Amino acid sequence: MPQLRRETVLLGILGLFAVLAVGRAGWTLLVSPVLTAKANADKFASEYSLKQRQLANARRIQQKIDAWKKQSLPAEESVARREYQNWLLKLVQDSGLDEEQVYSGEARREKDLxxxxxxTVRGVASMDDLxxxxxxxxxxxxxxxITRLTINPIxxxxxxxxxxxxxxIALDGAEAVDTLPDVPPRFDIAELDVYRDSIVERRLFRPYQPPRxxxxxxxxxxxxxxxxxxEFDPVKYTFVDGIVEVIKNGERLREVWIRERTSGETYNLHENETFEIGKRSARVLKIGLRDVEIELDGERxxxxxGQNLYGSRRPGEDEEDT
Structure with a gap:
């Protein structure tokens, strides 16, 4: 009986191993194709993403090449050299450089592209010219x-x-053929005066001078x-210029000539006649042979x-024209 029991146990263990072996083989047969398919799908997705990135990068490069072809010198070497050198020489002259020299080096082909x-430009210039x-x-x-700029103060x-x-650079397939391309600057450029204010006024090559x-x-x-x-007083410049006798309506009368020298006006007056000098009023009271009595602002x-209306003779009046 004990021996029979041991045989039964051994048979059970062998059966269990058999079941495990069959199950593992079945699992491998079922799962392995799925895992392989997933790995292939992941590889394809990775390759697809890489191709998409490469394609996008190629498109960006092509866009840059298309833009460069618009900016490029003419593809024909002789035309490109002639047109660019003429433009460069004119720019040097317009900028005001002295003793200017423009050299053209040997052209170099790069990868047949x-x-x-x-x-090389050499010359003498002020900071404003540069x-x-x-x-x-x-x-x-x-x-x-500009690959190199050398500045030496004199x-x-x-x-x-x-x-x-x-x-x-002249690209093969450049859009320009006979002349330089008409294209805007590759980045924003302010007006010339803006750079003058920020560069020329700094006096970069002069010794530092502290502000005053x-x-x-x-x-x-x-x-x-x-x-x-x-206030100007015309009375001071009004004088008795003469006393004469005149006949008026058959009557002999004395007449005094009073002259305002600032205006040149002369008053020919008889006794009891009034006149105005500036803002002041006067009246002739009596005319003698060599003098006259007047009333000026109520004062006789x-x-x-030869005297002025104040009755005082100014120095040198006798020599003046009367």
């Missing part, structure tokens, strides 16, 4: 760049010795108002020939 044209040149250079959207002068290395100290000066006291000018005065 484009041609490089090196240029600023004008750089503004004109970057105002054009050509495929060109002793005892505000001028500079400058050397500018430039490289321009601000001196607080006391406010000067206000000036006293000048005294009012005395006796005036001799």
């Amino acid at each position: 484009f041609t490089r044209f090196p240029y 600023t004008r040149f750089l503004h004109g250079f970057y105002s054009k959207g050509y495929l060109h760049e 002793k005892e002068s505000s001028d500079l010795e400058i050397t500018i290395a430039i490289e321009a 100290p601000i001196v607080q000066r006391p406010e000067p006291p206000p000036r006293p108002e000048p005294p009012p000018k005395p 005065r006796v005036l001799k020939l």
Whole structure:
């Protein structure tokens, strides 16, 4: 009996192993294709995403190439060299450089895709001239760049010795054929005066000079108002110029000539006649042989020939024209 029990247990264990082996084989047969399909799908998705990124990158590159073709010098080497050198020489002259020299180096082909044209500009210029040149250079959207700029101040002068290395590019298939392309600048360019204010006014190559100290000066006291000018008095310049006898209506009368010298007006007056000098009134009271009595503002005065109406003779009046 014990032996039979052991055999039964062994058979049970063997059966269990058999079931496990069959189950594992079945699991492998069922799951393995699914896992393989999933791995293939993941690989395809990864490759698809990579291709999409490569395609998008290729499109961006193509857009850049299309833009560069619009900015490129003409593809024909001789045309590109001639047109760009003429433009560069005119820019140098318009910028005001002295002793200017423009050199054209040997053109170089790159990977059968484009041609490089090196240029060198030398001259003597002020900082304002250099600023004008750089503004004109970057105002054009050509495929060109300044690869090196050397500035040497000239002793005892505000001028500079400058050397500018430039490289321009002509792409195969460029849109421009016979002339340089008409394209806007590749980035925003302000007006020339903006750069003059920020560059030229700084005096980059002069020794530093600290700003002048601000001196607080006391406010000067206000000036006293000048005294009012005395009001002009024409009486002072009105004189007895002559006494004559005239016949009026068959009657012999004495007549006095009173002359206002500021206006040149002469009054021919008889006794009891009134006249006005400026804003003041006067009346002839009596005319003698060599003097006359008048009333001025209610005050009687006796005036001799050559005297003014105040009755006082001014120095030198005898020499004046009467």
